[in-house]
Amino acid sequence: MRIRPLYFIGEALAxxxxxxxxxxxxxxxxxxxxxxIGMFTIVAFILSSVIKIQESxxxxxxxLKDSAKPEDxxxxxxxxxxxxxxxxxxxxxxxxALERLKExxxxxxxxxxxMSGNPLPASLEISLKNPRAVKTVAKRLDGxxxxxxxxxxxxxxxxxxxxxxxxxxxxVIFAFLLCFASLVLIVNTIRLAIFxxxxxxxxxxxxxxxxxxxxxxxxxxxxxxxxxGSLLAIGVLxxxxxxxxxxxxxxxxxxxVPLNYPQLTQQFYLxxxxxxxxxxxxxxxxxxxxxxxxxxx
Amino acid sequence: MIKMRGxxxxxxxHDKPALDNVxxxxxxxxxxxxxxxxxxxxxxxxxxxxKEILPTKGEIFVAGQDVVxxxxxxxxxxxxxIGCVFQDFKLLPNKxxxxxxAFALDVxxxxxxxxxxQTPEVLKLVGLEKKMNSYPDELSGGEQxxxxxxRAFVNRPPLLLADEPTGNLDPAISRELISLxxxxxxxxxxxxxxxxxxxxxxxxRKRVVALEEGKVVRDQLRGVYGHED
Numbered sequence: 001m002r003i004r005p006l007y008f009i010g011e012a013l014a015x016x017x018x019x020x021x022x023x024x025x026x027x028x029x030x031x032x033x034x035x036x037i038g039m040f041t042i043v044a045f046i047l048s049s050v051i052k053i054q055e056s057x058x059x060x061x062x063x064l065k066d067s068a069k070p071e072d073x074x075x076x077x078x079x080x081x082x083x084x085x086x087x088x089x090x091x092x093x094x095x096x097a098l099e100r101l102k103e104x105x106x107x108x109x110x111x112x113x114x115m116s117g118n119p120l121p122a123s124l125e126i127s128l129k130n131p132r133a134v135k136t137v138a139k140r141l142d143g144x145x146x147x148x149x150x151x152x153x154x155x156x157x158x159x160x161x162x163x164x165x166x167x168x169x170x171x172v173i174f175a176f177l178l179c180f181a182s183l184v185l186i187v188n189t190i191r192l193a194i195f196x197x198x199x200x201x202x203x204x205x206x207x208x209x210x211x212x213x214x215x216x217x218x219x220x221x222x223x224x225x226x227x228x229g230s231l232l233a234i235g236v237l238x239x240x241x242x243x244x245x246x247x248x249x250x251x252x253x254x255x256x257v258p259l260n261y262p263q264l265t266q267q268f269y270l271x272x273x274x275x276x277x278x279x280x281x282x283x284x285x286x287x288x289x290x291x292x293x294x295x296x297x
Numbered sequence: 298m299i300k301m302r303g304x305x306x307x308x309x310x311h312d313k314p315a316l317d318n319v320x321x322x323x324x325x326x327x328x329x330x331x332x333x334x335x336x337x338x339x340x341x342x343x344x345x346x347x348k349e350i351l352p353t354k355g356e357i358f359v360a361g362q363d364v365v366x367x368x369x370x371x372x373x374x375x376x377x378x379i380g381c382v383f384q385d386f387k388l389l390p391n392k393x394x395x396x397x398x399a400f401a402l403d404v405x406x407x408x409x410x411x412x413x414x415q416t417p418e419v420l421k422l423v424g425l426e427k428k429m430n431s432y433p434d435e436l437s438g439g440e441q442x443x444x445x446x447x448r449a450f451v452n453r454p455p456l457l458l459a460d461e462p463t464g465n466l467d468p469a470i471s472r473e474l475i476s477l478x479x480x481x482x483x484x485x486x487x488x489x490x491x492x493x494x495x496x497x498x499x500x501x502r503k504r505v506v507a508l509e510e511g512k513v514v515r516d517q518l519r520g521v522y523g524h525e526d
Contacts, residue, residue, distance in 0.1 A: 208376035
């Protein structure tokens with residue numbers, strides 16, 4: 001049999017119009033579920049970059065003995081740089097430490113007045129490639145001649161990582177459930193639409209239509225419904241972005257979380273593209289799956 | 298045209314067979330009534346011929362093709378050689394009379410040009426040239442059955458099957474419809490009509506195959522419905 005795209009597209013459009021109640025049901029189901037998935041993904045993107053920023057703030061501070069020899073400090077610093085877990089090592093001298101304290105206590109000069117000389121130690125600030133390695137690195141560093149004390153927010157850090165882990169897993173599980181529920185909902189809606197037309201399918205088969213001849217208009221109709229649904233969803237998502245971006249930025253500035261907005265925007269547009277694709281694929285697959293049992297005549 | 302050998306059909310959850318060891322031969326160009334009371338196996342007989350169902354046992358050949366062992370991919374090709382008319386017409390409710398008939402040609406990939414010339418022609422043959430653009434629910438039962446007949450015949454199949462075609466029609470209309478089937482038969486098409494409509498069988502005086510509880514109890518040329526049935 002010759003495949004005639006124009007005939008199939010015509011059939012798909014005609015049935016979309018003639019079965020408009022079912023079409024609207026399918027389109028709005030797709031739109032709603034894709035909107036929810038999209039919204040969830042955006043929140044997940046933002047949350048994950050917040051987590052990443054928080055985690056990267058974790059670092060090790062090694063306070064140095066006032067009596068430490070410069071060679072010892074230098075060799076410890078060199079050794080640290082050579083470790084694979086370490087991203088960066090900064091040396092903070094006693095004077096720099098005092099400057100920082102002055103900066104922090106600007107509003108309360110009386111605190112500084114009470115201090116005699118410079119009681120602050122010099123230190124090495126070590127940031128890590130993988131913040132989770134903080135404990136091992138701290139342990140390995142312990143006992144060097146130049147080092148007085150090592151701090152890495154023991155206890156707090158572990159809790160932070162437990163929290164971020166839970167958030168990540170909860171996100172993955174929730175996303176999985178959401179996708180599954182959406183798929184079931186959409187396929188069921190399409191199945192309902194096809195159930196209403198099962199006689200039509202049976203007649204086609206009795207007149208001698210091949211399975212693909214029956215399938216194509218349904219699949220094209222499914223793609224059409226999926227596309228319209230996903231366009232509605234991304235339209236709403238886009239509007240939300242336009243109207244809420246400024247307040248979201250303000251909120252995170254207030255929280256002092258420096259989000260990478262260009263990157264997030266890029267991810268947003270990528271997400272919209274994927275949603276369109278998902279709509280079309282779900283529509284096509286949903287129709288094919290829902291049609292299967294009625295083709296066995 | 299049709300050859301059945303030892304065909305038995307037992308439906309699931311029924312202990313009695315719907316067809317029981319049936320042997321039937323129907324030659325090319327014949328007009329045959331398959332008669333019998335409800336539940337005697339007439340519909341099963343028709344459904345087996347288009348491979349809507351499979352027999353439990355036995356061999357079936359239609360136009361030289363082994364229906365039982367036909368690949369499911371080839372079933373559409375078999376059905377294109379068989380026109381079908383049903384008691385409930387089985388018209389697509391969202392297509393006009395013209396579109397319903399044209400659809401049968403669309404399905405088998407006939408070019409638009411052929412469809413445009415053959416569809417009105419066959420609708421004229423069944424006397425519906427004035428109602429081509431009506432939807433099924435705007436037509437009477439007799440008119441709907443004629444659309445269905447036009448659809449079955451439009452691609453000139455060598456075999457035409459009718460399952461209780463007059464079941465929903467009153468006697469005068471039934472006679473008209475059977476006369477149409479007779480005209481189609483005269484063009485060389487083999488026609489098989491399953492019916493329990495005593496009047497049309499007696500009116501036509503064609504070959505009669507009588508079924509009872511799934512068995513062939515009588516096979517008679519120029520037969521009548523039979524008083525005992």
